[in-house]
Amino acid sequence: MKSIVLTLLFVVTTTLSFSQEVSYGVRAGFNISNLDFTPDATFSNQHRNGFAFGGFVDYGITENFSTYLEIQYSAEGAKADDLRADYLQMPIMARFAIGEKFTLGVGPMVSLKTWKDQDAFSTFTFSGVGGVEYMINDELFIDARVHYGLSNILDEDISGLEAQNTTFQFGFGIKI
Structure with a gap:
């Protein structure tokens, strides 16, 4: 057991020591989200406009590759009050630099x-996230994600009905 812990500690220390850069910051965004029902919903299902905000840390592994961890609050779901889904989210992304700005x-x-009062929603959900970021200058950026x-x-x-959330997010942030 000691050897496993020491090996993991060595790997983490070695990885962090080779880091080019560690940056922190805050980010806010505008969401356009909707629920995709299976089978198709027999009721009106309109998209919801919401917001997201949070903080992040970006660990540079090499000059062109980093790992990104964010904690964000995000208002998602659909427009109807009983279909709104507000979440605390943690995206973990592998990031690849394309030139100096993207x-x-x-x-x-x-x-x-x-929230506690809507029991129709699961406590935990899992998603895939992808996006592009554009650096305006050394600190400010804009991004788009799905x-x-x-x-x-x-x-x-809920018998026979499943729903997956799809969200388009447009954000801006600052690296501290």
Whole structure:
């Protein structure tokens, strides 16, 4: 057991020591989200406009590759009050620099439900996230992302109906 812990500690220390750069910052965004139902919903299902905000850390592994971890609050779901889904989310992305200004990222995201009074939604959901970032200067950036739901966000008690959340997010941020 000691050797496993020491090996993991060595790997983490070595990886972080080779890091080119570690940057922190804050980010805010505008969401356009909707629920995709299976089978198709027999009721009106309109998209919801919402917002997202949070903080991030970006670990530079090489000059052109980094890992990105973010904690964000995000208002998602559909327009109807009983179909709104607000989450605390953690996207983890592998990011690849394309030139000096653009970065592409892709990875998984786990979301935790942030309200108690709507029991129809699952507590945890999983999504895939991908996006592009443009650096305006050394600190300011804009980005665009898409989150595609991989799990049913509805609680299993709802008979025969599944829903995945799809969100387009347009954001801006500052590296501190």
